[in-house]
Amino acid sequence: MELRKDIHTNGIPVLCVSCEVRHRGVCGALDPDQLIALAKASHKHTIKEGEELIGDAEQIDVYSNVLAGVVKLTKTLSDGRQQIVGLQFAPDFLGRPFRKESSINAEAATEVSLCSFPKATMDRMMQEQPGLENRLLQQALIELDDARDWMVTLGRKTAAEKVASFLLLIARNIDPEREANGRSIAFDLPLTRADIADFLGLTIETVSRQLTRLRADNVIRIENNRHVTVENIDRLRGRAGN
Amino acid sequence: MELRKDIHTNGIPVLCVSCEVRHRGVCGALDPDQLIALAKASHKHTIKEGEELIGDAEQIDVYSNVLAGVVKLTKTLSDGRQQIVGLQFAPDFLGRPFRKESSINAEAATEVSLCSFPKATMDRMMQEQPGLENRLLQQALIELDDARDWMVTLGRKTAAEKVASFLLLIARNIDPEREANGRSIAFDLPLTRADIADFLGLTIETVSRQLTRLRADNVIRIENNRHVTVENIDRLRGRAGN
DNA sequence: CGAAGTGTTGAGTCCGGTCAACTCTAGTGG
DNA sequence: CCACTAGAGTTGACCGGACTCAACACTTCG
Known part of the structure; x- marks a missing residue:
């Protein structure tokens, strides 16, 4: 009886039962x-802003x-120039x-x-549960799509279009369900001006000027x-290029 | 006896037996x-330069x-600006x-x-053979790494560094085994100046000028x-940024 | 031969970078 | 409490690298 209850109603670990991303992750x-x-091998924890999760070549x-918050993936050239790649x-x-x-x-x-x-635990499960590899493949392909979309932004858009594209990206990810309607959307930028610049391949001054211009308009x-x-998503979309 | 021969010496299809990429693909x-x-469901064929393989939104x-040659993956903005994303x-x-x-x-x-x-045949096999999904995941992750590397090039490198990076990329892919040594490497560019420009986020004139400069030097x-x-790979590397 | 496609080169312009001054806020310590 | 500092962000003046526009060279093809 206890066994049955464990298995089919919920044999779900305490750690996971309240986890918001359990189904989507x-x-x-x-x-x-x-x-x-x-x-059993997992642990939840919190990282402060600015702390490093994974180092290059580590x-x-x-x-x-x-589970919450925003992680930036960066790459740095030997002379210090930096680019956020995701x-x-x-x-x-x-x-x-x-x-x-x-890398x-x-x-x-x-x-x-x-x-x-632990990586080892997960790697072992990947072999006995193909569904896991399937999920990872799906996420990798989505990240690849995102990366390629952003390559267009980096390579071909103007500074004004880059900043507008960035705001749209954040709005989309902060508030995924809300879409399309002309209503206003409010959010806190998860990045500093320096981070935004590194994401867009610009300088902080240029980012600041473009934001000022969007505000003035x-x-x-x-x-x-x-x-x-x-104020107006469609006006912002119109300035994002695409 | 025949059965055994089919299975373990080579039950390999005629189409595949001479295929150069069979093991690596x-x-x-x-x-x-x-x-x-x-x-049984496959066919080999050849596509002429400039022909489209897959259309956007198709x-x-x-x-x-x-099996041979180079395919470019592109994205285009509504006003015609184009970016090669892979x-x-x-x-x-x-x-x-x-x-x-x-997309x-x-x-x-x-x-x-x-x-x-056919997509359908492959998709079916993916479900019965996890190794296939594993391969796809590996390729997707490599493409993701490449895309992110290129994002740094697009966002943070100068025109001169971009062109040098491009030449190194081609040299690496045309002649994958040869590496590192200071010897000279020769190859035919698989892209026109216009393509190179679209890959680097530059104009054809800038690409041309940078090539001229590398030649002059x-x-x-x-x-x-x-x-x-x-002439000198290391000199070229020195000009690629990184 | 002319035409079309690809690539190079030059002259001038402009967008975004550089450098610098300034504002604003938060935090620290006497 | 205020003075001081440090960090983040804004704004202005100037500059330069990449873009634009244009002319020209070379090859291929009809």
């Missing part, structure tokens, strides 16, 4: 037994799920299967909440430097 | 039976392996699992030789516009 591909095994021994939001998976060490740097852009587990409002209200 | 994950089934009903060489896999339609355009940059097979030689000899 990679864990969604696991059956209850596997979830229990993984949860050994990777844990994978993580992003942003991870909940419920994204963080880690690089099939590789001992990372990128992962850093908390905001305060970040993570659920981490009544496309957005800005309070306290970080809080942005998009 | 996704087909390498298939067992003989599956290879036979896939080969239905994808075939996957392909690149180059595929042999034995890369061409196609986008889990999606009905493509990018694939076009033959040179004459391209392909081995194509004796880093490379150019014959017939397309044939490039890198």
Whole structure:
């Protein structure tokens, strides 16, 4: 009786039962037994803004799920020039299967909440549960699509279009359900001006000027430097190029 | 006796037995039976330079392996600005699992030789052979790494560094085994100046000027516009940023 | 031969970078 | 409490690298 209850109503680990990303994240591909095994080796923790998660050329021994906050993935040239090559939001998976060490740097852009587990455990489960590999493939392909979209922004858009594209990207990820309607959207920028510049391949001065221009043209409002209200999404879309 | 021979010496389809990419490509994950089934539905064919393989927003009903030549993946903004977001060489896999339609355009940059097979057949095999999904995941992750590397080039490098990076990329892919030593390397550029510009986020004039400069500085030689000899790889590396 | 396509070169312009001054806020410590 | 500092962001003046526009060279093809 206890056994049955454990299995079919919920044999779901305490750690996971209240987890908001459980169904959408990679864990969604696991059956209850596997979830229990993984949860046993997992731990949730919080990282402060600016702290490094994975260093370039560092050994990777844990994978993580992003539960809340924003992680920035960066690459740096030898002379210090930096480029953000991706942003991870909940419920994204963080880690690089099939590789001992990372070629990128992962850093908390905001305060970040993570659920981490040993690489070895996950790698073992990948072999016995093809659904897991399937999820990872899906996420990798989405990240690839995103990266390629952003390559167009980096290579072919003007500074004004880049900043507009960035605001749209954030609006989309902060508030995924709301879409399309002309209503205004408000959010806090998860990145500093320096980060935005590194994401867009610009300088902080140029980012600042473009934001000022959008504000002057009544496309957005800005309070306290970080809080942005998009007055008219369609006007913003019109300035994003595409 | 015949059965045994079919299975373990070579039950390998005629189409595949001489295939140069069989082991390195996704087909390498298939067992003989599956290879036979896939080969039955496959056909090799050749595409002329400039021909389109997959259109943006078009239905994808075939996957392909690149056997020879170079395929360029492009994205275009509504006003015509274009960006090449990836180059595929042999034995890369061409196609986008889990999606009905493509968000990018694939076009033959040179004459391209392909081995194509129906999406449905491949998708079915993916479910019964996890190794196949594993291969696709590996390729997707490599493409993701490449895309992110290129984002740094697009966002943070100067025109001179971009052109040097491009030449190094081509040299690496044309002649994958040769590496590192200071010897000279010669190859034909698989792209026109216009393509190079679209890959680097520059104009054709800027690309031309930077190539002229590299030639004037004796880093490379150019014959017939397309044939490039890198006199000194290390000098070229020194100009690529990184 | 002319035409079309590809690539090079020059002259001038402009967008975004550089450098510098300034504002604003938050935090620290006497 | 205020003075001081440090960090983030804005704004202005100037500059330069890449773009634009244009002319020209070379090859291929009809």
